[in-house]
Amino acid sequence: MSAQLHAFLERREKVKEKANAPITQPQVFVGMGTCGIAAGAQDVLKALREEMDKHNLRATIKKVGCIGMCEQEVLVDVQFPGSPRVTYGNVTPKKVSRIVESHLKEHVPVQEWVVGEVATPDDPYPGNPFYTKQKRIVLRKCGFIDPESIDEYIAMDGYSGLVSVLTRMTPEEVIEEVKKSGLRGRGGAGFNTGLKWEFARKAPGDTKYMVCNADEGDPGAFMDRSVLEGDPHAVIEGMIIGAYAVGARSGYLYVRAEYPLAIKRLKKAIADAREMALLGENILGTGFSFDLKIKEGAGAFVCGEETALLASIMGQRGMPRPRPPFPAQKGLWDCPTVINNVETYANIPGILVLGGDWFASMGTEKSKGTKVFALTGKVANTGLAEVPMGITLREIIFDVGGGIQGGRQFKAVQIGGPSGGCLPESLLDTPIDYDQLNRTGAIMGSGGLVVLDDRTCMVDVAKFFLKFTQSESCGKCTPCREGTLRMLEMLENISQGKGTEDDLLKLERLAETVKDASLCGLGQTAPNPVLTTIRYFRHEYLAHIKDKTCPAGACKHLITFYIDAEACTGCTVCAKSCPVAAITGERKKPHVIDPALCIKCGACEESCKFGAVLRGKEGAV
Amino acid sequence: MSQPQTINLDAVREILSRHKDTKGALITVLQEIQEAYGYLPRPALSEVSAAMGVPLSKIFGVVTFYAQFHLKPRGKHVIRVCLGTACHVRGGERMLEKVGEILGIGPGETTDDQKFTLERVACLGACGLAPALMIGDQTYGRLTGKRVEELIKQYREN
Numbered sequence: 001m002s003a004q005l006h007a008f009l010e011r012r013e014k015v016k017e018k019a020n021a022p023i024t025q026p027q028v029f030v031g032m033g034t035c036g037i038a039a040g041a042q043d044v045l046k047a048l049r050e051e052m053d054k055h056n057l058r059a060t061i062k063k064v065g066c067i068g069m070c071e072q073e074v075l076v077d078v079q080f081p082g083s084p085r086v087t088y089g090n091v092t093p094k095k096v097s098r099i100v101e102s103h104l105k106e107h108v109p110v111q112e113w114v115v116g117e118v119a120t121p122d123d124p125y126p127g128n129p130f131y132t133k134q135k136r137i138v139l140r141k142c143g144f145i146d147p148e149s150i151d152e153y154i155a156m157d158g159y160s161g162l163v164s165v166l167t168r169m170t171p172e173e174v175i176e177e178v179k180k181s182g183l184r185g186r187g188g189a190g191f192n193t194g195l196k197w198e199f200a201r202k203a204p205g206d207t208k209y210m211v212c213n214a215d216e217g218d219p220g221a222f223m224d225r226s227v228l229e230g231d232p233h234a235v236i237e238g239m240i241i242g243a244y245a246v247g248a249r250s251g252y253l254y255v256r257a258e259y260p261l262a263i264k265r266l267k268k269a270i271a272d273a274r275e276m277a278l279l280g281e282n283i284l285g286t287g288f289s290f291d292l293k294i295k296e297g298a299g300a301f302v303c304g305e306e307t308a309l310l311a312s313i314m315g316q317r318g319m320p321r322p323r324p325p326f327p328a329q330k331g332l333w334d335c336p337t338v339i340n341n342v343e344t345y346a347n348i349p350g351i352l353v354l355g356g357d358w359f360a361s362m363g364t365e366k367s368k369g370t371k372v373f374a375l376t377g378k379v380a381n382t383g384l385a386e387v388p389m390g391i392t393l394r395e396i397i398f399d400v401g402g403g404i405q406g407g408r409q410f411k412a413v414q415i416g417g418p419s420g421g422c423l424p425e426s427l428l429d430t431p432i433d434y435d436q437l438n439r440t441g442a443i444m445g446s447g448g449l450v451v452l453d454d455r456t457c458m459v460d461v462a463k464f465f466l467k468f469t470q471s472e473s474c475g476k477c478t479p480c481r482e483g484t485l486r487m488l489e490m491l492e493n494i495s496q497g498k499g500t501e502d503d504l505l506k507l508e509r510l511a512e513t514v515k516d517a518s519l520c521g522l523g524q525t526a527p528n529p530v531l532t533t534i535r536y537f538r539h540e541y542l543a544h545i546k547d548k549t550c551p552a553g554a555c556k557h558l559i560t561f562y563i564d565a566e567a568c569t570g571c572t573v574c575a576k577s578c579p580v581a582a583i584t585g586e587r588k589k590p591h592v593i594d595p596a597l598c599i600k601c602g603a604c605e606e607s608c609k610f611g612a613v614l615r616g617k618e619g620a621v
Numbered sequence: 622m623s624q625p626q627t628i629n630l631d632a633v634r635e636i637l638s639r640h641k642d643t644k645g646a647l648i649t650v651l652q653e654i655q656e657a658y659g660y661l662p663r664p665a666l667s668e669v670s671a672a673m674g675v676p677l678s679k680i681f682g683v684v685t686f687y688a689q690f691h692l693k694p695r696g697k698h699v700i701r702v703c704l705g706t707a708c709h710v711r712g713g714e715r716m717l718e719k720v721g722e723i724l725g726i727g728p729g730e731t732t733d734d735q736k737f738t739l740e741r742v743a744c745l746g747a748c749g750l751a752p753a754l755m756i757g758d759q760t761y762g763r764l765t766g767k768r769v770e771e772l773i774k775q776y777r778e779n
């Protein structure tokens with residue numbers, strides 16, 4: 001056994017012992033992913049330190065990644081030796097002093113703010129409906145380890161998959177195991193990962209590359225960010241194993257620039273892995289070498305497409321090119337290149353530790369394992385949920401997600417982002433399965449699930465996505481560049497009440513053409529949101545066209561804001577909030593909106609505490 | 622705003638000395654220059670062109686392709702309001718209008734005092750806390766009109 005390997009095994013023994021030993025001093029965990037920080041975790045942490053100093057208390061403060069409950073951020077956990085770990089939700093700097101005084105000082109938890117008691121990484125909060133139907137494999141360590149500590153990763157069997165691969169398996173055996181698992185790419189298209197690796201292994205050439213697609217461009221999705229921020233080593237380990245399997249010596253992590261925290265944590269993780277001989281020359285003394293570089297994206301959605309991403313790594317404009325040749329044959333600098341998504345790589349270590357059969361035992365016939373979803377929009381529990389394949393959309397939205405926010409009515413779920421589609425209530429029993437989702441006109445996508453309620457207009461949603469893809473179209477091929485623009489114009493007209501039924505037919509025809517004729521996945525999938533909304537919500541389009549109304553009250557051109565004189569208390573808040581001084585009225589008397597001046601920005605509606613600002617049909621008042 | 626007459630290119634040279642022989646480093650070089658200067662000054666691009674042997678036209682092609690690169694100076698604090706899906710359905714546009722109203726500028730513009738630049742972005746990955754925005758490297762979620770006012774005030778003061 002090499003000295004490096006010996007050192008690693010010894011260290012693993014030690015950190016495991018330490019991790020399993022009972023704690024001797026109280027521990028405080030603060031969720032410090034981007035979402036936690038966005039909710040104010042930084043201030044909470046500061047308040048915690050100050051309060052503890054004030055009371056002369058000592059505890060280990062651990063910064064952990066995201067455990068998935070975005071709705072309850074900031075999350076703070078307190079644990080005493082010999083007691084369970086208690087989680088507080090919606091913590092603010094103000095709440096900290098009571099938590100410190102009561103719980104940390106007097107050992108009495110502040111029950112009213114407690115979310116639950118943490119059990120195990122597999123089922124963090126037994127009985128909590130958000131977790132009951134989840135199956136945490138990729139997210140297992142997120143929220144439990146300090147992502148900046150390689151030791152904590154190793155203590156939870158991190159890099160053990162790599163060790164068994166390097167010491168006991170041939171590259172072919174690794175590929176066999178991954179094939180056996182049935183793992184399909186989590187970046188959207190769902191290509192079989194083991195097969196992709198096999199193609200790259202068999203492709204001629206001495207220089208080969210591994211690339212991780214961490215561009216996560218779908219608006220409304222943050223699965224990859226959470227994995228990178230909460231468990232960066234898992235992705236790195238997956239890439240090293242892949243490199244060994246295909247015979248690559250260098251690799252790139254292409255991370256979007258909007259994720260500064262993920263980049264920071266990856267940099268640290270790479271440096272730590274290098275130091276322990278897990279990355280770089282002669283890994284663990286086995287003679288295998290592989291090194292990794294980070295490339296920051298520069299703000300272009302199309303760079304999530306694999307050939308565009310490769311062009312961007314090479315310092316060029318991120319424009320896609322026709323495939324074949326596929327990157328596995330001809331990628332970076334014309335060398336065979338494997339490109340996989342973050343979540344795909346994060347699944348690899350587990351497959352090598354527990355086996356392909358274990359992985360394949362979860363899911364449906366052709367979709368194995370789990371999928372992480374970013375649950376957002378008008379759902380009660382927003383957050384990150386990892387569910388076994390085969391679970392239905394209904395279960396995700398109503399059981400995990402807790403149904404619709406504010407007790408409103410479910411209308412649709414958008415799955416797969418700008419390349420995906422909107423599905424209605426009647427399709428909620430569709431299981432999470434690549435092929436069954438494709439049949440509905442939507443796609444599995446990378447994991448964005450945006451829930452829409454009765455106040456969301458489907459024409460507006462279609463317009464939103466098309467506006468996005470149209471502006472992100474790289475302009476290389478005509479169907480996508482021109483087609484999406486014309487489609488957008490038609491949608492614009494419809495949402496302004498200027499569309500005709502003929503426009504709707506034209507829109508459908510053009511959508512099919514753009515789908516068939518575009519060069520890359522961007523254009524080929526851009527019409528999906530439009531086509532699915534027309535397919536399942538045609539009546540809403542017709543309401544805009546024939547009746548000139550927006551049933552959801554969202555399309556500005558088709559609504560009027562007015563004030564309900566009964567409900568108005570004359571508090572003047574709306575008048576003050578109006579940017580164009582369209583609201584008049586005396587204090588304590590009902591106010592009125594002048595429709596001629598109103599720009600329909602909705603500021604008054606948002607500011608009114610009495611629900612007195614209402615939306616009516618254009619011209620109704 | 623008038624641009625300074627001469628720009629000190631030492632930082633550019635230093636960046637080039639580290640990367641110019643690495644293949645595919647053009648975007649990295651441009652990112653680091655922008656990090657150092659806040660934007661991509663024209664003379665810096667000429668320097669890059671000469672040192673890396675890439676025609677200026679090609680550099681402009683790359684610069685104008687990516688939303689992240691800027692040929693004009695930007696404000697000290699860049700505010701990026703998210704208009705991604707989750708933020709869209711939870712009132713992102715309204716937040717953009719609000720920030721614009723407070724600063725008196727539209728998206729893509731910079732305030733006269735060079736303090737703030739307003740931009741839109743499609744998703745910051747904080748969708749669970751929509752609507753969200755980013756100021757510099759810091760992400761803020763669960764915005765309301767009032768919270769936006771407070772945040773801008775806070776940044777204006779330092």
Ligand SMILES: Cc1cc2nc3c(=O)[nH]c(=O)nc-3n(C[C@H](O)[C@H](O)[C@H](O)COP(=O)(O)O)c2cc1C
Binds near residue numbers: 190191214306
């Ligand atoms: C317009 C467009 C955007 C894409 N964006 C992403 C992305 O952000 N992340 C990702 O992993 N894959 C993205 N993909 C899919 C990639 O092209 C590619 O299929 C994927 O990275 C392969 O990895 P996988 O097999 O592990 O899924 C995108 C594809 C298209 C057409």
Ligand code: FES
Binds near residue numbers: 707709748749
């Ligand atoms: S949609 Fe705004 S942060 Fe994702």
